[in-house]
Amino acid sequence: MEVILKKDVSSIGKAGTLVKVKEGFARNFLFPQHLAEVATPAALKKLEQERLLRLALSEKLKKEAAAAKERLDNFSLTISALTQSEEKLYGSIQAQEIVAALETEGIVIEKNAIELVEPIKALGIYEIPVKLHPEVTAKVKLWVVKK
Secondary structure: OEEEEOOOEOOOEOOOOEEEOOHHHHHHHHOOOOOEEEOOHHHHHHHHHHHHHHHHHHHHHHHHHHHHHHHHHOOEEEEEEOEOOOOEEEEEEOHHHHHHHHHHOOOOOOHHHEOOOOOEEEOEEEEEEEEEEOOEEEEEEEEEEEO
């Protein structure tokens, strides 16, 4: 039996995909939990329209991310921090401080878009990767200076 998944089902497929399952599995598990619907011609047509909408939305988001990448690649951010000795900081600079500093400059980015491998613990110049879209990553130049 062919069904269209409404939600992600582990080991079967992702939402919006057409899958072939046994009739009993669909009738006893997928349909009662509203995880799938029967693959009728009308449902297949609706699935295709939704796929085209998602594709158009994805392209639009990718173009917006590319425009934001152009701005961020040429952007330099300065954060001043208290230092212990000549190079070491009291504490560290993490993604949330970078997001807050970007917001004061008028750039709104989510915290999980900042890809810091580890917190910044010393003065210097860093290139911080910012994932704007699954296919678009920008690099912001961050200057950490003495307060």
